[in-house]
Amino acid sequence: MAIKYGRPIESRVRFTEVEPEARPSPGLDLTTRPRRNRRADWARRMVRESVLTTDDLIWPMFITDGSNARTPVPSMPGVERLTLDHVVREAERAAKLSIPCIALFPYTDPKLRDEDGNEALNPENLVCKALRAIKKEVPHIGILCDVALDPYTSHGHDGLLRDGVIVNDETVAVLVKQALVEAEAGADIIAPSDMMDGRVGAIRAGLDAAGFLDVQIMAYTAKYASAFYGPFRDAVGSSKTLTGDKRTYQMDPGNTDEALREAELDVAEGADMIMVKPGMPYLDILWRIKEAFGMPTFAYQVSGEYSMIMAAVQNGWLEGDRAMTEALIAFKRAGADGVLTYFAPKVAELLRRQSGG
Numbered sequence: 001m002a003i004k005y006g007r008p009i010e011s012r013v014r015f016t017e018v019e020p021e022a023r024p025s026p027g028l029d030l031t032t033r034p035r036r037n038r039r040a041d042w043a044r045r046m047v048r049e050s051v052l053t054t055d056d057l058i059w060p061m062f063i064t065d066g067s068n069a070r071t072p073v074p075s076m077p078g079v080e081r082l083t084l085d086h087v088v089r090e091a092e093r094a095a096k097l098s099i100p101c102i103a104l105f106p107y108t109d110p111k112l113r114d115e116d117g118n119e120a121l122n123p124e125n126l127v128c129k130a131l132r133a134i135k136k137e138v139p140h141i142g143i144l145c146d147v148a149l150d151p152y153t154s155h156g157h158d159g160l161l162r163d164g165v166i167v168n169d170e171t172v173a174v175l176v177k178q179a180l181v182e183a184e185a186g187a188d189i190i191a192p193s194d195m196m197d198g199r200v201g202a203i204r205a206g207l208d209a210a211g212f213l214d215v216q217i218m219a220y221t222a223k224y225a226s227a228f229y230g231p232f233r234d235a236v237g238s239s240k241t242l243t244g245d246k247r248t249y250q251m252d253p254g255n256t257d258e259a260l261r262e263a264e265l266d267v268a269e270g271a272d273m274i275m276v277k278p279g280m281p282y283l284d285i286l287w288r289i290k291e292a293f294g295m296p297t298f299a300y301q302v303s304g305e306y307s308m309i310m311a312a313v314q315n316g317w318l319e320g321d322r323a324m325t326e327a328l329i330a331f332k333r334a335g336a337d338g339v340l341t342y343f344a345p346k347v348a349e350l351l352r353r354q355s356g357g
């Protein structure tokens, strides 16, 4: 060998002994050195197990009445409530970025909110108008719509409140109607986020009976009663109105087995996809559910997770792009098939730049 360790042989002959670097490790006699696979970018790429692509992203958007306006949500830096014209433009942007699906959340005029959330059933409500407008202009993007009454009720709860109790069966009957109104307006995926018992089965039956055989259901299967939804409630305007908390229907953060039982029910009732929410604090749940059911399984990186990262970035405490991608790859590693994330456009643009596109 004429060249060893990049040094011409002539220079080597001046040494009587082998250079220290060329000697076998003086310390450890290791057959396996995991660092070998990490020594260069190409090698790291070659052995990487989980990758994040734009196909993994679902982009949640907040919509509001009016035209040509974008209203920042102060607790979610970089996120805005959009009027319909802007929502259509952002849907176009999503399609151009190859983001497969967007999710629509309405900020309902407080005057339209009432005790029973009747606006949810109005075929001319914000979500339905946005669905029709987007389907017309951007027909090939998937649109997911929540089913739950909280953006429409004066008390901010997801279901009907009777004598201080969120009643289950009566709420489910309304949710089925809400799902039908959304499906009629063009929703591709119905996502019940209310955590009532039996809602997936009832919605499936309702959709099928009305001929919406192809409308998918992504169940918020394991949705925990979480503090991390705070900024979302600011965005949809339900933080001020919410009376009490949602612990009688959303899950207790101390439970795991219960999440598996919820998943079992949703799968049996006909869910096409299941979801765990919040995301990062519940990666163990995501992992167990994916392992147990092998269903298309999604994580919702919720508003509070987004806001935590953004707040730290704004303070100069975290590097934004790296924190964002690391948090998202964690969902893939834990078994997610995709992630609902407010970072969707940002990360899609980053991935595009990285691939030289």
Ligand code: PBG
Binding pocket: 146, 148, 150, 158, 193, 194, 228, 229, 230, 231, 232, 233, 301, 302, 303, 304
């Ligand atoms: C409504 C709903 C919530 C979220 C999605 N759908 C809030 C809640 O249950 O109070 C939270 C999303 C987020 O925090 O980003 N049922």
